[in-house]
């Protein structure tokens with residue numbers, strides 16, 4: 670019997686990892702960290718037979734207490750970009766102090782690690798966290814997640830069939846995986862052997878461009894969906910005029926430019942190697958979202 674604790678378990682990625690683990694949990698003691706153990710999402714975990722323990726990334730003592738007796742920790746990166754550098758420091762320190770043996774961290778796929786990267790806003794905490802983890806005595810697995818495929822509808826907008834696809838991603842390609850497939854990889858790492866001190870590129874075995882995506886949408890809808898890659902400043906101005914909040918424009922623009930620069934293009938066979946299955950294809954994902 671060994672104990673696995675999942676952080677971010679009340680969220681989408683961590684919650685899906687829990688779902689994959691509860692399917693084969695005979696020799697596992699599963700715990701979930703929650704900052705509000707009384708909320709509905711935490712109670713739903715208890716109902717699945719998972720032990721919910723209190724812990725808040727902002728509160729080091731709560732984390733140290735929660736991590737006691739844990740063999741493997743699945744550490745979901747925090748969602749508040751402004752606060753997550755100190756939060757991640759708290760999590761890694763608490764895990765080390767509590768005697769966690771193996772930490773599995775959800776990081777990000779990239780090539781450029783300098784401040785010139787268009788997604789440096791998400792990079793800083795990940796890069797520092799990887800360093801802290803490697804400097805600790807814990808064994809680790811770093812999961813370098815590509816962009817969630819689930820974000821494509823958010824980037825291309827609700828009216829894509831009327832307006833066409835408008836995004837400054839050029840001819841860049843991205844090896845997108847769904848969040849659910851990333852969770853499957855996480856569950857396989859947590860329950861499998863031989864993942865000590867490894868770093869995996871958690872990306873699909875196919876990469877697609879937004880021109881490909883426009884082609885898939887054309888097939889799905891039966892009418893031509895165009896793709897325009899505007900100048901980044903023009904894109905910014907257009908979205909601002911349409912009333913899109915600055916923060917959302919920054920995320921869309923950052924990931925579009927990262928795609929254009931090939932930051933997300935490296936493919937990987939990790940999903941099939943660890944699960945024996947093929948990842949969900951972008952075309953099939955789009956069909957499930959936009960098909961009738």
Ligand SMILES: NC(=O)c1ccc[n+]([C@@H]2O[C@H](COP(=O)([O-])OP(=O)(O)OC[C@H]3O[C@@H](n4cnc5c(N)ncnc54)[C@H](OP(=O)(O)O)[C@@H]3O)[C@@H](O)[C@H]2O)c1
Pocket residue numbers: 676677678679680681682683703704705710724725726727745746747748749756775814815816817820848
């Ligand atoms: N690769 C990508 O494309 C991509 C895209 C978006 C995000 N991400 C990263 O991946 C992570 C997981 O994604 P997701 O979609 O599962 O996000 P999500 O649904 O927002 O889940 C975030 C989880 O983190 C927990 N959390 C946040 N702050 C915390 C704190 N101070 N202490 C303890 N727990 C805290 C949340 O708890 P509550 O339920 O209490 O809020 C929730 O369980 C995100 O947090 C982000 O770092 C990656």
